[in-house]
Amino acid sequence: MRVPVDIISGFLGAGKTTLISKLLDECYQEQRVFLLENEYGEVGIDGSLLANQKVEVKEIYSGCICCSLKGDFTQVLLEALDKVKPQRIIIEPTGVGKLSEILSVLEQDVFQQRLTAEHIITVVDALKAEIYLRNFGEFFKDQVKHARTLVLSKNDALTGDQVRELMQMLRPINPTAAWVTTPWENLKGKQILEVTHSPEVMFTREFPSLKISLGSQHSCGCGCHHSGEHRQHHECNCHSGKHPHHLHAAPEVFQGWSWESPKAFSNESLQRVLTLLGKDSQLGYVLRAKGIVPGEDQWLHFEYVTGDWKITAASPQPIGRAVVIGQNLKTDRLNHLFEKCVEIGC
């Protein structure tokens, strides 16, 4: 019998891990699940976050699956099939990975009789989709195009009109995908999965077409409003059409910075670090950051997605870790920022 595979794709910080956690909790409690995480960077955070779930997790760090990692990925899946003997495999590609490349791994002869792609979901951050489409279209479009189901995240505050505009913007990229536009907290995981099996059961409302208004000013999520404050990411050659015949691999476009340290953060110092990630253009253009670090009296888990961040309590880890993904990152400045502010009361 072929093992079903769910791929939960989506751009940086879209909500892939959050959705996987929900599915593990609500749908896959009774199954032996193998979760393959592809983290962009040298340290993994998501595996620690999901460690309490009943799931076998394997993380592959660095780079993207399209290059040398394809072999590693294939190897890890083959080993898991033999050793873990999972009843289901879930793959979370890196946010800067291409879904088509994950699918091409599964389409290899070696998996023909052993795996079958069941749910191919792309989580779309409703608040950032337009910006990502505009600035990182090559990756974002690939993720949207190859999904069977598009699940909106962070859409609880959007109006019906805004959801309609978003759907209208993305439909030309993937006219056949099923949509989930209802905020997740109102749905059971099973309902989200059923959409793939029964495209007619769509948890969405169909609206008449609307013109998309992109507005003259839009937030890129980094705190500026395209007023020239720090425009380096908008002038990046990668997205200006200067390489019309060349498709990028993620490492050419994005960089990752990883940090491991036992030092503790006060709440204030961590807040300062996260605020600076979005404001200090000398750090580079930070798209995503996440980490679990020691705090004053408990461990702290932080999530940063292009300008928005939050800090919550976490369970203790072997060592504090942080990852930053972005463009033109200045690693020495990031080191300085995290190290300078790690001392409590700094």
Ligand SMILES: Nc1nc2c(ncn2[C@@H]2O[C@H](COP(=O)(O)OP(=O)(O)OP(=O)(O)O)[C@@H](O)[C@H]2O)c(=O)[nH]1
């Ligand atoms: N309000 C809201 N927040 C969400 C939703 N989905 C995810 N988030 C938050 O968005 C942040 C990133 O979520 P993750 O699930 O880690 O995103 P991801 O796609 O796994 O991120 P990477 O793999 O690191 O790119 C976290 O702070 C989540 O709590 C949603 O539907 N609504």
